Amino acid sequence: xxxSRYVGTFSIQWHITNDCNxxxxxxxxxxxxSYEEEKKNELKFEQLIKIxxxxxxxxxxxxxxxxxxxxxxxxxxxxxxxxxFIQELKNRGKTIHMMGNPETLTEENLNFxxxxxxxxxxxxxDGLEKTHDDFRSKGSFKRTVAALSKLKSRGIKAxxxxxxxxxxxxxxxxxxxxxVKETDADGFAFDLVASVGNAALITERFTPExxxxxxxxxxxVKNRLYREGYSTQISEKSSLFKLLHYDNDDFNPYNxxxxxxxxxxxxxxxxxTIISDGSVMACRRLPMKVGKLPEQNIEExxxxxxxxxxxxxPQYYEECGKCKFFKVCRGCPSVVYGEKNDPFAKHPLCFKSxxxxxxxxxxxxxxxxxxxxxxxxxLIKSHYNNIYRNNYDSYICRDKVLRLIGMLLNNKEERRTFxxxxxxxxxxxxxxxxxxxxxxxxxxxxxIKQGKxxxxxxxxxxxxxx
Amino acid sequence: MNTTISADYSLILGKLSLDxxxxxxxxxxxxxxxxxxxxxxxxxxxLRSLDKDKFQYYMENILMKSCDCDSCCNGGExxxxxxxxxxxxxx
Numbered sequence: 001x002x003x004s005r006y007v008g009t010f011s012i013q014w015h016i017t018n019d020c021n022x023x024x025x026x027x028x029x030x031x032x033x034s035y036e037e038e039k040k041n042e043l044k045f046e047q048l049i050k051i052x053x054x055x056x057x058x059x060x061x062x063x064x065x066x067x068x069x070x071x072x073x074x075x076x077x078x079x080x081x082x083x084x085f086i087q088e089l090k091n092r093g094k095t096i097h098m099m100g101n102p103e104t105l106t107e108e109n110l111n112f113x114x115x116x117x118x119x120x121x122x123x124x125x126d127g128l129e130k131t132h133d134d135f136r137s138k139g140s141f142k143r144t145v146a147a148l149s150k151l152k153s154r155g156i157k158a159x160x161x162x163x164x165x166x167x168x169x170x171x172x173x174x175x176x177x178x179x180v181k182e183t184d185a186d187g188f189a190f191d192l193v194a195s196v197g198n199a200a201l202i203t204e205r206f207t208p209e210x211x212x213x214x215x216x217x218x219x220x221v222k223n224r225l226y227r228e229g230y231s232t233q234i235s236e237k238s239s240l241f242k243l244l245h246y247d248n249d250d251f252n253p254y255n256x257x258x259x260x261x262x263x264x265x266x267x268x269x270x271x272x273t274i275i276s277d278g279s280v281m282a283c284r285r286l287p288m289k290v291g292k293l294p295e296q297n298i299e300e301x302x303x304x305x306x307x308x309x310x311x312x313x314p315q316y317y318e319e320c321g322k323c324k325f326f327k328v329c330r331g332c333p334s335v336v337y338g339e340k341n342d343p344f345a346k347h348p349l350c351f352k353s354x355x356x357x358x359x360x361x362x363x364x365x366x367x368x369x370x371x372x373x374x375x376x377x378x379l380i381k382s383h384y385n386n387i388y389r390n391n392y393d394s395y396i397c398r399d400k401v402l403r404l405i406g407m408l409l410n411n412k413e414e415r416r417t418f419x420x421x422x423x424x425x426x427x428x429x430x431x432x433x434x435x436x437x438x439x440x441x442x443x444x445x446x447x448i449k450q451g452k453x454x455x456x457x458x459x460x461x462x463x464x465x466x
Numbered sequence: 467m468n469t470t471i472s473a474d475y476s477l478i479l480g481k482l483s484l485d486x487x488x489x490x491x492x493x494x495x496x497x498x499x500x501x502x503x504x505x506x507x508x509x510x511x512x513l514r515s516l517d518k519d520k521f522q523y524y525m526e527n528i529l530m531k532s533c534d535c536d537s538c539c540n541g542g543e544x545x546x547x548x549x550x551x552x553x554x555x556x557x
Contacts, residue, residue, distance in 0.1 A: 395484070396481070396484045396485045399477055401480070402476075402477050402480030402481050402484060402485075403473055403476045403477045403480055404476070404480070405479075405480040405483060405484065406475070406476035406477055406478065406479030406480030406481070406482075406483065407471065407476035407479070407480075409479055409480075409483060410471065410476070410479055444483075444484070
């Protein structure tokens with residue numbers, strides 16, 4: 001099959017069962033009334049296969065590459081035929097990530113996961129031992145830490161995801177250091193709690209000031225741990241981190257006009273969630289169903305559903321739509337929903353008004369809603385408009401681009417000046433560069449990755465100035 | 467532009483950071499790689515002092531950890547080697 005017209009990688013978070021051995025305090029699954037119903041109507045194996053066939057049709061018809069499958073539950077390993085399903089995904093050439101609990105990681109299951117070659121297995125730690133066990137179940141902390149070692153011993157990448165809530169914030173950094181220093185985790189990430197499901201019962205609330213302080217400290221701890229030589233991948237999952245990098249002249253949300261969005265929240269662009277009864281959600285943390293599989297098909301849901309279409313259009317966001325970070329952030333609609341009951345409302349925890357720079361306003365550029373499937377497909381694909389990948393060979397032949405990058409890599413102060421106002425910089429320096437060349441340079445030099453720039457060699461130069 | 471270094475010196479740094487085949491040639495045959503560029507003795511010394519092992523480390527280790535997934539908010543190639551967020555949007 002000629003895949004040259006296919007773009008990007010699209011991911012599906014698939015809750016193949018909602019059966020679970022835990023009842024976590026912050027779990028989104030236990031939305032009033034829906035849990036038992038979903039459990040009763042869990043899709044049969046034949047229906048899972050039918051959905052996979054539909055996915056294949058969608059890929060072929062519209063040129064999407066739906067490659068990444070995040071298989072979860074409940075605990076996905078509690079579904080009786082989970083191995084059959086994982087094997088089926090593997091047979092179809094899919095990349096499999098799993099998110100589950102340690103309790104079911106028996107020797108037999110671990111061996112299967114290793115043999116089938118999953119990409120990673122993610123588990124949660126929500127605090128130090130007492131807090132975590134209080135959130136989940138007695139002994140869960142120790143079981144999780146032990147499972148990390150078992151996964152690692154079988155060559156399976158293991159990661160820890162933590163949900164930051166006002167309850168566990170006091171020990172959050174202690175947990176972060178513990179995971180990095182004392183466990184076999186390959187990665188550590190966290191996200192803010194969305195007050196849906198069980199988490200709606202947590203009454204304490206963060207303020208934007210809290211979030212700015214916590215995120216600032218997180219970057220400090222992360223950088224210190226890297227300086228100390230720890231190699232665990234410490235992730236900046238929340239898009240709000242970009243505000244701090246921007247304030248530090250280490251990031252610029254510079255974009256080409258024709259790109260609708262290039263990074264930020266996945267919702268509506270590069271992922272959706274299928275829950276155990278086949279209901280489709282824009283995000284699992286957002287309790288708004290946008291379709292039902294296999295009764296409907298992916299095409300009509302992803303290209304036609306009105307809620308998903310709204311997520312692609314700045315005019316529907318109360319605040320994010322008129323922010324120059326729209327194309328790289330869009331906050332977290334699930335967190336917003338949890339606080340405001342409206343995913344498009346102003347993000348209650350966004351701290352852009354607290355950073356030193358006060359130039360985040362941008363005029364809203366409305367995008368019409370009455371699009372055809374073809375037009376909607378084109379809009380989504382603008383997210384994947386990867387000038388770096390598509391034109392890489394061309395850029396590395398352009399001396400003016402290389403010369404500017406070389407000079408900026410070797411001069412931190414110049415780099416900061418450039419990243420503050422890229423267009424003004426090249427104008428002032430009398431460098432004749434096209435907008436896409438400036439964007440390529442910005443992407444390459446940004447302190448954090450964005451816009452699909454993954455070339456790592458820059459870190460050599462940034463850390464080993466000549 | 468920074469006046470303390472020559473344009474060709476910046477060009478070579480740019481090439482080293484982006485053009486893997488040039489970087490390989492640079493470390494295999496330094497004189498051949500820099501031939502034809504207008505560089506001062508000091509700049510040649512600086513380039514000669516580049517640490518090949520460290521360079522390889524960044525190439526190999528950071529590349530492995532670099533996000534390779536367009537689905538991730540900081541995407542890359544399509545191999546699904548998720549890492550920047552190291553998770554899906556799930557808690």
